[in-house]
Amino acid sequence: xxxxxxxxxxxxxxxxxxxxxxxxxxxxxxxxxxxxxxxxxxxxxxxxxxxxxxxxxxxxxxxxxxxxxxxxxxxxxxxxxxxxxxxxxxxxxxxxxxxxxxxxxxxxxxxxxxxxxxxxxxxxxxxxxxxxxxxxxxxxxxxxxxxxxxxxxxxxxxxxxxxxxxxxxxxxxxxxxxxxxxxxxxxxxxxxxxxxxxxxxxxxxxx
Amino acid sequence: xxxxxxxxxxxxxxxxxxxxxxxxxxxxxxxxxxxxxxxxxxxxxxxxxxxxxxxxxxxxxxxxxxxxxxxxxxxxxxxxxxxxxxxxxxxxxxxxxxxxxxxxxxxxxxxxxxxxxxxxxxxxxxxxxxxxxxxxxxxxxxxxxxxxxxxxxxxxxxxxxxxxxxxxxxxxxxxxxxxxxxxxxxxxxxxxxxxxxxxxxxxxxxxxxxxxxxxxxxxxxxxxxxxxxxxxxxxxxxxxxxxxxxxxxxxxxxxxxxxxxxxxxxxxxxxxxxxx
Amino acid sequence: xxxxxxxxxxxxxxxxxxxxxxxxxxxxxxxxxxxxxxxxxxxxxxxxxxxxxxxxxxxxxxxxxxxxxxxxxxxxxxxxxxxxxxxxxxxxxxxxxxxxxxxxxxxxxxxxxxxxxxxxxxxxxxxxxxxxxxxxxxxxxxxxxxxxxxxxxxxxxxxxxxxxxxxxxxxxxxxxxxxxxxxxxxxxxxxxxx
Numbered sequence: 001x002x003x004x005x006x007x008x009x010x011x012x013x014x015x016x017x018x019x020x021x022x023x024x025x026x027x028x029x030x031x032x033x034x035x036x037x038x039x040x041x042x043x044x045x046x047x048x049x050x051x052x053x054x055x056x057x058x059x060x061x062x063x064x065x066x067x068x069x070x071x072x073x074x075x076x077x078x079x080x081x082x083x084x085x086x087x088x089x090x091x092x093x094x095x096x097x098x099x100x101x102x103x104x105x106x107x108x109x110x111x112x113x114x115x116x117x118x119x120x121x122x123x124x125x126x127x128x129x130x131x132x133x134x135x136x137x138x139x140x141x142x143x144x145x146x147x148x149x150x151x152x153x154x155x156x157x158x159x160x161x162x163x164x165x166x167x168x169x170x171x172x173x174x175x176x177x178x179x180x181x182x183x184x185x186x187x188x189x190x191x192x193x194x195x196x197x198x199x200x201x202x203x204x205x206x207x
Numbered sequence: 208x209x210x211x212x213x214x215x216x217x218x219x220x221x222x223x224x225x226x227x228x229x230x231x232x233x234x235x236x237x238x239x240x241x242x243x244x245x246x247x248x249x250x251x252x253x254x255x256x257x258x259x260x261x262x263x264x265x266x267x268x269x270x271x272x273x274x275x276x277x278x279x280x281x282x283x284x285x286x287x288x289x290x291x292x293x294x295x296x297x298x299x300x301x302x303x304x305x306x307x308x309x310x311x312x313x314x315x316x317x318x319x320x321x322x323x324x325x326x327x328x329x330x331x332x333x334x335x336x337x338x339x340x341x342x343x344x345x346x347x348x349x350x351x352x353x354x355x356x357x358x359x360x361x362x363x364x365x366x367x368x369x370x371x372x373x374x375x376x377x378x379x380x381x382x383x384x385x386x387x388x389x390x391x392x393x394x395x396x397x398x399x400x401x402x403x404x405x406x407x408x409x410x411x412x413x414x415x416x417x418x419x420x421x422x423x424x425x426x427x428x429x430x431x432x433x434x435x436x437x438x439x440x441x442x443x444x445x446x447x448x449x450x451x452x453x454x455x456x457x458x459x460x461x462x463x464x465x466x467x468x469x470x471x472x473x474x475x476x477x478x479x480x481x482x483x
Numbered sequence: 484x485x486x487x488x489x490x491x492x493x494x495x496x497x498x499x500x501x502x503x504x505x506x507x508x509x510x511x512x513x514x515x516x517x518x519x520x521x522x523x524x525x526x527x528x529x530x531x532x533x534x535x536x537x538x539x540x541x542x543x544x545x546x547x548x549x550x551x552x553x554x555x556x557x558x559x560x561x562x563x564x565x566x567x568x569x570x571x572x573x574x575x576x577x578x579x580x581x582x583x584x585x586x587x588x589x590x591x592x593x594x595x596x597x598x599x600x601x602x603x604x605x606x607x608x609x610x611x612x613x614x615x616x617x618x619x620x621x622x623x624x625x626x627x628x629x630x631x632x633x634x635x636x637x638x639x640x641x642x643x644x645x646x647x648x649x650x651x652x653x654x655x656x657x658x659x660x661x662x663x664x665x666x667x668x669x670x671x672x673x674x675x676x677x
Binding site for chain 2: 110111112114115116117118119121125126128129134156159162163166169170193196207
């Protein structure tokens with residue numbers, strides 16, 4: 001029974017169908033989201049059409065790569081609030097997109113950028129920190145791929161990449177980590193933070 | 208071959224078992240094995256034992272959670288004593304004005320599993336009000352959505368994002384036998400000794416560096432603050448927020464990293480428990 | 484995780500840095516605990532000896548040479564403690580491998596109510612582990628370090644203070660003893676292993 005005086009709710013499936021057909025029928029529909037990004041930019045003083053177009057493009061690319069808009073839009077709002085300029089916004093979006101495309105934890109960049117904001121780091125430093133994360137996470141992926149070819153099982157790819165990226169930021173190179181683990185094993189090489197995330201089903205490879 | 212001669216081959220067989228033998232040695236040994244049944248049997252037995260040991264399932268022998276703290280508590284003071292504040296210069300705190308207490312924070316796990324290793328201790332200065340540090344501005348809307356982002360398709364193992372925390376325990380308490388999309392939530396108790404502080408909070412990757420952070424409550428012991436964090440396995444950078452405006456690393460955490468902004472992050476590593 | 488390497492941390496510990504020590508403790512407590520556990524199969528003893536290993540490391544860090552490997556130095560301390568404890572338990576007698584009673588390894592005979600103990604001991608392969616914990620000390624040490632702590636021959640030879648060749652021979656003979664114990668002396672074990 002629908003209580004009197006309240007509008008009858010539109011059945012969910014029907015609503016979904018209407019919305020979906022709206023997107024399918026009107027090719028301009030995806031611009032719906034982009035327009036709101038334009039508005040965000042304008043609110044924060046980015047008004048030139050060329051700049052808006054660059055951010056819009058980077059934003060769309062991030063969504064196309066698979067970053068959910070529910071995360072992306074508040075993130076962009078935050079970085080605009082922190083006064084990143086157009087190029088810096090674009091760069092941070094590109095970094096996130098590239099991580100997402102590589103299957104790496106892009107949200108680490110979101111978190112790093114927000115950390116910089118809370119700590120009132122300059123926009124330039126924030127972008128630098130995001131780029132450093134891209135580099136260290138990419139190197140981590142190479143390390144994990146190498147470990148897999150050596151018979152290691154990566155049980156927790158994203159967290160393992162995260163932990164490895166910390167080692168790399170601390171100064172280890174990817175090949176160095178691979179060599180050390182190859183020679184001594186994970187524990188033996190001192191990369192104990194990785195244990196549980198990466199392991200070797202057979203304790204030591206028979207030669 | 209008599210026993211005396213066979214003794215000479217012992218080391219060769221030992222290395223042969225592990226594949227660490229030169230080609231010419233291998234030829235000599237294989238010739239010997241071909242004509243010495245005793246050594247062939249011995250070789251077979253040792254290879255079999257090697258295989259048996261290697262096929263043992265890993266024994267998840269973990270130290271009890273309190274052992275770490277007990278060891279630290281038993282370290283004698285004196286000659287090795289050094290200030291805990293060595294790395295705190297940038298906050299401009301007067302060493303003389305600070306007092307310190309070492310506290311234990313124990314990683315508790317739900318479901319009565321074998322516990323993970325002990326979490327870090329947390330120590331804070333008592334006179335943070337002396338810090339000559341500009342207060343960070345509160346940033347609205349900086350909290351990540353509460354829903355963990357889906358793992359990217361190419362990732363071989365789908366895991367929830369370490370930056371978000373499912374506050375409603377939406378996963379079962381039992382540890383999965385293998386890594387899977389479902390992760391056990393670990394309850395981490397964090398203590399902080401900060402007798403002069405009015406407000407203490409912790410913020411970090413687990414809450415998207417929310418400017419307000421998760422508040423610690425007075426624990427009942429003088430100067431002691433505490434809170435529980437529910438975290439999935441992962442690595443989390445974090446800082447304490449003392450009296451609302453000062454972000455500081457956990458000076459007693461064993462895991463510290465430059466934060467890329469001129470400061471330091473403490474890293475909390477939440478590991479999978481041992482399979483039940 | 485801390486990302487200083489061990490010798491850098493050890494250097495800091497030599498200057499009295501407790502944080503650096505705690506990082507090393509975090510890095511090695513599981514490994515040392517596992518080593519001692521495999522040595523004795525006794526959780527309580529294992530906790531005490533793990534603690535004593537680290538307390539000694541703290542006390543004697545001044546004697547650690549920074550060019551050496553910290554982990555092998557730590558294992559040496561632990562191994563010496565284990566051997567001292569073993570000798571104390573055996574009151575100076577040495578273990579004769581031939582005299583070991585296979586019944587020792589029956590999982591049913593373990594009446595301990597310790598949940599940790601029973602959880603670990605209930606695992607398949609436990610019999611073999613317990614047999615390893617009854618090998619003479621030097622063979623036992625070698626096998627545990629090699630198979631469970633994954634040390635290299637070189638590292639074991641440093642811990643044991645024996646040559647590389649002798650390390651390999653110790654490992655070899657240890658495995659031979661284990662084979663005899665497993666297959667010849669304990670025909671009934673297949674049943675109790677379940």
